[in-house]
Amino acid sequence: MKNAPFKGIIAYPITPFDENESVDLPLFKTLVERLVASGSHGIAPLGSTGVLPYLTDQEKEAITEATIQQVAGRVPTLVGVSNLTTERTIHHAKFAEKAGATAVMIIPMSYWKLTDDEIVKHYDAVASKISIPIMAYNNPATGGVDMSPTLLKRLLEIPNVTMIKESTGDVQRMHLLKRELGDDVAFYNGSNPLALAAFAAGAEGWCTAAPNLIPELNLSLYDAIQNNDLASAQILFLEQLNLLRFIVAKGLPRAIQAGLTILGENAGHLRAPLQPLTKIETTELSHILETTKVVFD
Template sequence: MKQTSTQFKGIITYPITPYLPTGEIDLKTLNQLIEKLVSNGSHAIAPLGSTGESTYLNDEEWTDVAQASIKAVAKRLPVIVGVSDLTTANAIKRAKIAEKAGADAIMVLPVSYWKLSNNEIFNHYAKIADAVSLPIMVYNNPATSGIDMSPELIMQMFRAIDNITMVKESTGDIQRMHKIRVLADNQLPFYNGSNPLALEAFAAGASGWCTAAPNIIPQWPLKLYEAFQNNDLPLARDVFYKQLPLLEFILKGGLPTTIKAGLKLQGLNAGAPRLPLQPLDEAGSRKLETLLGDLKKLC
């Protein structure tokens, strides 16, 4: 039986990428944020994912964020770095930078302008996998990447490519997780990347929840995970429904946009997301403030 990555489980948090008013990366705030995430109980840190605006950074900025994030975590938690890029060559370059900087794993989403055939997707992963010795999390998110990988394709890659050891499913369709579990005979750990599916994904056997929510409500995703650890479904259901309105809000508004707005409400100014993305508008911020306040009362 293939060895899978057991170090990643529970709540895997995506930090946003903060900018200075000048538009440059704000490494000081990034450090503060990661310190907060680590001390608040996340089980792993995943910089440069969708929430981290990875695709909106140039190569130098990307490298800075990868290195700074890994350094800030300082081996206290496992770190998985998103290295997705439009070309295979650039994704490999990023994978090597992540490995050299000390990442524990990398996450790869097959972003592409032109749709990719299964064969093209397979080769993209195979080439990245060849270039590094890190475990790879396959990431499926057609809503952002435009490419939908079937459970069958994911299984084919899991079987054929040694360092593919995890899969993150973000379609929001629970049947994908069922299929992956059944096809892999429960040997391929799967992770949930759709916030409003957190309750059911854990019920279905997900190893972890990859989420940006802990940036602003660190305790709530933890409560959910712990309820499942204690086999307390009524409590899990209760804490899930309590945080659901906020989870839906941050997803619908775009994670970089809403998480940065939430951090600002909590006193951490991480700047606005990069144009064309705009900061959350005033009405949205008021709504978010209310949702955060509601959750605080329930703590």
């Protein structure tokens, strides 16, 4: 298999802000530490959860450095470097490599729907400028473009594009990837409510913000799959399904920030236009978190 340095639960920290909407780096490090300490198998800053597109170049660089310092090699790091222009994507990919990232994640962010050739050229341009592995990320809902299995296959011909993250929310797509790509290439699931189906389909890992709130359940699900114990995996998955659906429905940064607060953690503020959950939504989340935790009593 190609160089795929991730497996299991890859945790996505939020990017917290202070009351003036400036990035709160010390708090960010605290939140990263929680994820590492709780047993996550990888840390992925500057994803959708980390509101990558809402940050300035300087803020992205500071978050990258803070992550790598805090993780300190205990688990691999996957830094998001996606940008609308090829030039800026290269810039951030090079920065991440120099800062010590294990790998970078790139979604072909698309205002104008890109052609397949434009996407290949984009990845190729970035890949030729760095040596660490690239995870190609397919998420039509946030990226605006749906990369077909055929296109993903073309991307994987680029030597350091070695991993696929799939977030179409369609388990069929994962079956096709597995069938097309065989055991040669690792694919990862980025759709929370599809976690069980994706592992059943052969996903190597699960990219998720849920470990900010329920790390034990996320890790237990992965363990059950590793033990080839589908019956337990099904029970563990159903236990966390309500929470997974809630955080996706409300938007990961808003929902995770509210959830951390409910759990007694400082989670800082959001950057506008994002606003905190409403009171009703917060009450609903509190209830879900309480009932979800019962299993551990």
